[in-house]
Amino acid sequence: xxxxxxxxxxxxxxxxxxxxxxxxxxxxxxxxxxxxxxxxxxxxxxxxxxxxxxxxxxxxxxxxxxxxxxxxxxxxxxxxxxxxxxxxxxxxxxxxxxxxxxxxxxxxxxxxxxxxxxxxxxxxxxxxxxxxxxxxxxxxxxxxxxxxxxxxxxxxxxxxxxxxxxxxxxxxxxxxxxxxxxxxxxxxxxxxxxxxxxxxxxxxxxxxxxxxxxxxxxxxxxxxxxxxxxxxxxxxxxxxxxxxxxxxxxxxxxxxxxxxxxxxxxxxxxx
Numbered sequence: 001x002x003x004x005x006x007x008x009x010x011x012x013x014x015x016x017x018x019x020x021x022x023x024x025x026x027x028x029x030x031x032x033x034x035x036x037x038x039x040x041x042x043x044x045x046x047x048x049x050x051x052x053x054x055x056x057x058x059x060x061x062x063x064x065x066x067x068x069x070x071x072x073x074x075x076x077x078x079x080x081x082x083x084x085x086x087x088x089x090x091x092x093x094x095x096x097x098x099x100x101x102x103x104x105x106x107x108x109x110x111x112x113x114x115x116x117x118x119x120x121x122x123x124x125x126x127x128x129x130x131x132x133x134x135x136x137x138x139x140x141x142x143x144x145x146x147x148x149x150x151x152x153x154x155x156x157x158x159x160x161x162x163x164x165x166x167x168x169x170x171x172x173x174x175x176x177x178x179x180x181x182x183x184x185x186x187x188x189x190x191x192x193x194x195x196x197x198x199x200x201x202x203x204x205x206x207x208x209x210x211x212x213x214x215x216x217x218x219x220x221x222x223x224x225x226x227x228x229x230x231x232x233x234x235x236x237x238x239x240x241x242x243x244x245x246x247x248x249x250x251x252x253x254x255x256x257x258x259x260x261x262x263x264x265x266x267x268x269x270x271x
Contacts, residue, residue, distance in 0.1 A: 001028075001055060003089040004063040004175065005082055007143065008070030010133055011104040012094040013157040016184050018065045025058040026177045029065065032208070038082050039068040039075040046085075061090075061175060070139040073132040079142035089151070090175065091143045096157035097261035098134035098243055099236060105130055107228050112199040117229065124235055131242050137250035158260035160184060195224040233270075240267045 004027070006014055018033045030052040035041065037049045053062045069078050070093060082089060095101075109115040115123060124130060132138060136154075143152055153174040159167040164184065172179040196219040206212040231239075251258050259265065 001059055002061050003086045004061045004092060005069060005089055006063065006065040006092045006094070007139075008067035008093060008133075009095055009101065009136065009139065010067040010070070011101050011108060012067075012096045013160045014065050014067050014094060016160060017092075017094065020181045020184060021063060024177070024179065025056065026060040027175075028053050028055040028059040028062050030063070034066045034068070035064055036066045036068045037064070038078050038085070039066070039071070042081065060177065071129075071133055072139050072142055074129070079146055083146040087147075089147065091147055091152045092155065092171075092174070093136070093140055093143070093152065094155050094157055094160075095136045095256070097263045098136070098247060099231075099239060099263035099267065100261070101134050102130045102239060103229060103231060103263075105133065106231075107226070110226050110229065111193070111195060113195060113197040114200065117227075120229060120231070121235060124238065131239055134239075135243055135246050137246040137253075140250070154254040154256070156257060156260060158257070162260075193225060194220060194222070195226050236263070236267050237270070240264070240271070244268075 006017055008014060015033060018029060021027045021029055031054070032052075035049065035052050037044070037052075041048070055062065068075065069082070072078065106115065106120060110117065140152065140154065153170065155167060155170060159170075161184075164181065168180050196216055199216075202212055202215050206215075247264075250256065
């Protein structure tokens with residue numbers, strides 16, 4: 001069976017894509033989204049990883065959907081580890097408006113208690129994780145180098161929302177399977193609109209077990225609302241300038257529809 005890795009990007013529709021493949025008889029998804037084996041769980045061993053998949057007789061592809069695989073600035077050896085595991089694997093990379101992705105990423109971290117609203121400005125200036133995760137050219141480069149362009153598919157989140165037939169066709173042609181989904185339900189799994197304090201500490205210790213579920217249920221009942229952040233024009237310009245050169249190259253190389261990136265286009269026109 002061939003391997004497919006949906007490497008991200010984070011907050012670019014990977015949860016929706018995971019759901020879209022759930023009923024496809026030719027694709028076997030991992031038991032849970034984001035095994036993150038080649039970034040965070042490789043110490044568990046290859047047997048643990050293989051046991052995350054339960055293929056059927058009709059299965060042609062094993063699919064791992066893990067957005068951490070497109071954080072090369074944090075996990076520089078990830079692409080090489082995947083290549084060493086299967087040099088013939090196919091890579092799918094979802095991208096969206098780089099500025100909108102960062103806002104969604106920040107909101108995700110606010111909801112998980114990793115960040116407060118007052119820390120946003122200083123974090124953007126002193127922690128390049130948000131910006132580098134939106135540097136799509138940086139993230140895809142090691143995969144292109146190792147797997148070759150023919151085995152890498154770049155998709156736009158905006159097409160998932162507004163041009164689903166074209167989105168489906170690109171996937172079907174890339175994998176050589178029958179793939180047609182009529183609609184996509186919203187899958188903002190991390191954005192349940194309420195705060196969960198100490199999420200990382202609890203999840204790290206107890207995983208998806210009963211203790212974590214009870215803890216997260218408590219915060220759901222408490223239901224502390226968190227407003228979606230609005231970045232200032234100064235912050236947006238700063239991010240744009242950090243990404244502008246590499247993003248222009250990425251857009252040209254992969255034929256990205258820049259007009260679909262509304263946040264990005266507005267800031268660009270203000271330069």
